[in-house]
Amino acid sequence: MVRVADHSAPAAGADGIARTPTGRLAIAARIATRSAAVVLLLVAWEIFARSGKVTPFMLPPFSAVVVRIYTDAITGVLWINLGLTLYRALAGFLIAAVAGIALGAAMSRLRPVRWFFDPIVSVGFPMPKIAFLPIVMLWLGVYDVSKIAMVVFDAIFPVVTATIAGLQAVDKELLWSARNMGAGERELMWQIALPAALPQILTGLQVALPIALIVAVIAEMAMGGYGLGGAMMGASRFADSRGVFAGIVEIAIVGYALIKGLAFIRARLLAWHQEAEERS
Amino acid sequence: MDDQAQIVIDGVTHTYRPAHGRAVLALSDVSLEVRAREFLALLGPSGCGKSTLLYLVGGFLPTEVGRILVEGRPVSAPGPDRGIVFQHFALFPWKTVRANVLYGLERQPLSRPEREQRAQAFIDLVGLGGFEESYPSQLSGGMRQRTALARTLAFDPSILLMDEPFGALDAQTRALMQTELLGIWRRTPKTVIFVTHDVQEAVYLADRVAVMSTRPGRIKTIVDTRFGDRNPSILRSKQFVEKVDEIWDLVRVEAIKAQEDTAP
Numbered sequence: 001m002v003r004v005a006d007h008s009a010p011a012a013g014a015d016g017i018a019r020t021p022t023g024r025l026a027i028a029a030r031i032a033t034r035s036a037a038v039v040l041l042l043v044a045w046e047i048f049a050r051s052g053k054v055t056p057f058m059l060p061p062f063s064a065v066v067v068r069i070y071t072d073a074i075t076g077v078l079w080i081n082l083g084l085t086l087y088r089a090l091a092g093f094l095i096a097a098v099a100g101i102a103l104g105a106a107m108s109r110l111r112p113v114r115w116f117f118d119p120i121v122s123v124g125f126p127m128p129k130i131a132f133l134p135i136v137m138l139w140l141g142v143y144d145v146s147k148i149a150m151v152v153f154d155a156i157f158p159v160v161t162a163t164i165a166g167l168q169a170v171d172k173e174l175l176w177s178a179r180n181m182g183a184g185e186r187e188l189m190w191q192i193a194l195p196a197a198l199p200q201i202l203t204g205l206q207v208a209l210p211i212a213l214i215v216a217v218i219a220e221m222a223m224g225g226y227g228l229g230g231a232m233m234g235a236s237r238f239a240d241s242r243g244v245f246a247g248i249v250e251i252a253i254v255g256y257a258l259i260k261g262l263a264f265i266r267a268r269l270l271a272w273h274q275e276a277e278e279r280s
Numbered sequence: 281m282d283d284q285a286q287i288v289i290d291g292v293t294h295t296y297r298p299a300h301g302r303a304v305l306a307l308s309d310v311s312l313e314v315r316a317r318e319f320l321a322l323l324g325p326s327g328c329g330k331s332t333l334l335y336l337v338g339g340f341l342p343t344e345v346g347r348i349l350v351e352g353r354p355v356s357a358p359g360p361d362r363g364i365v366f367q368h369f370a371l372f373p374w375k376t377v378r379a380n381v382l383y384g385l386e387r388q389p390l391s392r393p394e395r396e397q398r399a400q401a402f403i404d405l406v407g408l409g410g411f412e413e414s415y416p417s418q419l420s421g422g423m424r425q426r427t428a429l430a431r432t433l434a435f436d437p438s439i440l441l442m443d444e445p446f447g448a449l450d451a452q453t454r455a456l457m458q459t460e461l462l463g464i465w466r467r468t469p470k471t472v473i474f475v476t477h478d479v480q481e482a483v484y485l486a487d488r489v490a491v492m493s494t495r496p497g498r499i500k501t502i503v504d505t506r507f508g509d510r511n512p513s514i515l516r517s518k519q520f521v522e523k524v525d526e527i528w529d530l531v532r533v534e535a536i537k538a539q540e541d542t543a544p
């Protein structure tokens with residue numbers, strides 16, 4: 001019997017077993033148990049919405065919302081809104097990631113930089129950055145630039161703090177050992193300290209990603225226009241309750257997909273790490 | 281001692297001043313000379329400053345009181361002339377065995393094929409052939425130790441600083457590694473400072489054993505432990521057993537003192 005490698009099988013820990021029929025069953029069973037709660041919730045939603053206790057305006061049935069999402073997908077509206085929200089969230093996230101890691105590295109290496117930014121980060125992190133929205137709108141308008149700026153402004157904090165904490169925790173023997181082999185300051189940072197801090201930096205990015213999506217949607221809601229957030233506000237204004245609930249379902253799916261995607265990247269990047277071993 | 285000393289440690293005192301907490305006097309007025317191609321064991325109870333002394337010779341910590349000369353020049357920074365093998369291996373966990381060993385070679389004036397060849401030669405030397413593409417997290421303690429040893433030997437330091445390198449290994453692997461180290465040392469003579477708290481290991485491997493006192497660490501005595509030929513058979517010879525006993529007596533006194541020190 002010739003077996004074809006199944007590339008669609010989930011990657012995590014499933015390498016060997018995914019190819020046997022019983023293994024595939026086991027994985028299906030695991031996915032089923034893990035999503036049971038969500039399925040249950042959706043079924044309850046459907047039953048409750050059809051029970052007559054609420055009007056379809058207050059709570060449209062889940063099936064009606066699915067149909068609505070499907071029609072939006074056919075007409076193309078869904079893809080425009082989805083694409084714009086994803087673009088704003090991910091562009092902001094990437095800028096926050098690069099700038100946050102750079103700032104964190106500079107703060108942990110250079111005393112004056114630390115002296116200047118440390119209090120700003122301490123005050124800024126717990127602050128609700130959304131309060132700056134009116135100012136950002138005044139300065140940058142209501143288009144992509146201001147929305148992305150809000151995302152960066154919010155998502156950068158967990159990246160900075162995770163980078164600093166990660167760099168601080170790097171084993172000094174690791175740095176010494178590299179210096180012993182002739183590494184200079186620049187090499188120490190790029191080749192040793194940052195890779196060693198990568199697990200923690202990735203954790204920071206995993207915190208920043210949902211923040212990026214949340215802020216992108218909120219900014220869209222506040223500023224209007226296309227995008228999942230703006231579409232929901234528009235639907236609400238026109239008393240289109242199916243449109244509002246469709247937005248909620250779409251955002252939930254996008255958020256879940258983004259988080260899973262980053263977790264997948266993490267597992268790839270940290271293949272060398274013990275946590276990769278432990279999972280399998 | 282004599283003018284051939286390759287490493288001169290002269291009146292070195294070291295105090296740790298942590299940002300939080302009290303200052304710790306780790307070494308007090310330590311003087312020691314090591315000749316070229318000598319194998320010196322540094323023996324003492326835990327916490328007596330053995331690692332600290334090694335870090336100072338390695339140039340990882342600044343010498344504040346006293347002076348340390350290597351080949352006549354004061355130590356000011358780490359350098360590839362003094363290769364260190366850390367107690368916890370300090371391997372780069374995101375690099376494979378091969379990449380770990382190559383790291384030190386990348387900064388040497390060697391062509392790429394020369395580097396690859398040299399790395400492979402040292403991986404084979406420590407018996408890790410076949411594990412070149414493994415990550416440290418996939419290796420046993422003994423194999424990690426071998427990787428660390430290969431990585432340091434590969435950039436060919438004339439001085440080898442080893443901090444309890446076999447401390448984490450089981451008895452069998454340890455015996456194997458000791459023999460292997462002696463073999464390597466015979467083939468490519470190097471000056472070795474070998475930190476251990478195992479008396480038998482010290483006597484077996486070293487030309488001389490420097491016994492340190494408890495904190496603040498000082499050199500208490502230096503015992504000559506040169507025997508005819510080092511092979512596992514001497515471990516049972518009368519001469520060897522007596523030497524071990526003699527040094528044990530010296531160490532025991534310090535160990536007891538160290539215990540009293542830490543007792544409340």
Ligand SMILES: Nc1ncnc2c1ncn2[C@@H]1O[C@H](COP(=O)(O)OP(=O)(O)O)[C@@H](O)[C@H]1O
Nearest residue numbers: 296298304306325326327328329330331332495
């Ligand atoms: N970074 C440090 N800060 C403060 N005290 C330290 C530091 N490193 C070591 N010490 C103290 O210095 C003493 C000597 O340590 P060490 O050289 O590691 O001893 P050994 O290697 O012989 O066990 C110990 O009492 C230890 O607690």
Ligand SMILES: [Mg+2]
Nearest residue numbers: 330331367443
């Ligand atoms: Mg030590």
